[in-house]
Amino acid sequence: MATARTPEDEDPPEAGYLSSSDRDSDVDDDCQVTAKEPCRYYNKGHCRDGDRCTHPHVCKFALSGNCRYGSGCKLKHPRGGRRSRSSQAGGGAKERSTSRDPKIFDGQLYKWQLNDGTGWMDFSNDHVIEAQYCLPHTKSIKLYNTTHGVVNIDFNSMTVSGKSLRVRRLDDGHTEWVWFCTLYSKWIKYGDKDPEGKPTPANSSDIEQKFQSNPTSSFTFNIGAKTYEIKFAEMRQVSLDRKRKVTRRPLYRQRQAGAGVPQGHSVSQNIIVGTKPHWQFEGDHRGWHNFKNTRGTNETSDDIERKFQDDP
Structure with missing residues (x-):
């Protein structure tokens, strides 16, 4: 129910x-905001017009205030970026x-x-x-x-x-952020024991430390001869033969x-x-x-x- x-x-x-705490703290000084929409090709990874492009080369997510990469973003972030109504x-x-x-x-x-x-x-x-x-x-x-x-x-x-x-x-x-992985249709905290009583090898605090250092990277650990990778961008734990869902909650x-x-x-x-x-x-x-x-x-x-x- x-x-x-x-x-x-x-x-x-x-x-x-x-208040002003809403503004982006990590920005590029040479990036200016205009009334035009940001270049979609630049946001996809490449604009062939380069400096000749008539649209701003800025991160469109930073403009709307929800870029997941923050200061780690490879695209330019505007100073005092506007909040897009659209x-x-x-x-x-x-x-x-x-x-x-x-x-x-x-x-x-x-x-x-x-x-x-x-x-x-x-x-x-x-x-x-x-x-x-x-x-x-x-x-x-x-x-x-x-x-x-x-x-x-x-x-x-x-x-x-x-x-x-x-x-x-x-x-x-x-x-304090906690990392979980699906195992036997249940969410198991990294570092806790699985349903069979075996402790999971990766520790939640170690995963969080790596995530804080670079939210676009991944965390790798081994179980015996098998290698597992937690891909932060996909929120998946992957190995050669399986993918599992991963989540991060406070x-x-x-x-x-x-x-x-x-x-x-x-x-x-x-x-x-x-x-x-x-x-x-x-x-x-x-x-x-x-x-x-x-x-x-x-x-x-x-x-x-x-x-x-x-x-x-």
């Missing part, structure tokens, strides 16, 4: 923008959070945000998103009753399905009670999800029903929420 946690009530948000969620590269990404310094451990083209807006109750994102088997989460209707966040591609929205996760720089950190944006914070925070969470379950015909005291169940939405707050 699928379950979802949704807001019961919600007020429309007010306009707000992210950027479509799901049409770009996957997010791979690294130590080079923008950080938050307002006392929060992490922050989930949505961008509809007018600026980055905070999710309220984003600990629900974070708790699900920390689970390696969770592919996505649906949020109901938002100002943009139903928002379906794909955790693997870090995009919003079917909408012209962008999503991102920021943290305080102290997130270790969940529970916020202190009352933790959040300090009073007097200079940025106007947009509320995307309502302030009162509501728990539902999916019925036989894909309809969603509230948890309440009825025949067959004595758990209400408030009961579940209290338990969730105690231990997500």
Whole structure:
């Protein structure tokens, strides 16, 4: 039975923008942004017109703020790159959070945000998103009753399905990232024992260290005479005879009670999800029903929420 946690009530948000931490930190001084769209041939790897090209030779993903390679990108990144309104969620590269990404310094451990083209807006109750994102088997989460209707966040591609929205996760720089691989139809953490009781040879922290040094590279290890390679760009573990899925998720950190944006914070925070969470379950015909005291169940939405707050 699928379950979802949704807001019961919600007020429309007010306009707000992210501070300067939203800008690209690693850029080329000689790269200027113009009103023209970036050269598509340059972004594919080669433009035969070279310096004569009438379109800017810049990374199109950097312009829209979602280049997965950051300072390791082989293409030029513009200084103060513009935020493209035409950027479509799901049409770009996957997010791979690294130590080079923008950080938050307002006392929060992490922050989930949505961008509809007018600026980055905070999710309220984003600990629900974070708790699900920390689970390696969770592919996505649906949020109901938002100002943009139903928002379906794909955790693997870090995009919003079917909408012209962008999503991102920021943290305080102290997130512990954990690497998992599929084995016997289960997600196994690198370094832990597999279902047969044998420890996996590669360690999650070693993989993360290599990833932080170069998110476009790979991590190689051996089991006996057999060589395995974790390709970060593909998120696959490959050997001569097999490929396995790999994922990277944060270790969940529970916020202190009352933790959040300090009073007097200079940025106007947009509320995307309502302030009162509501728990539902999916019925036989894909309809969603509230948890309440009825025949067959004595758990209400408030009961579940209290338990969730105690231990997500």
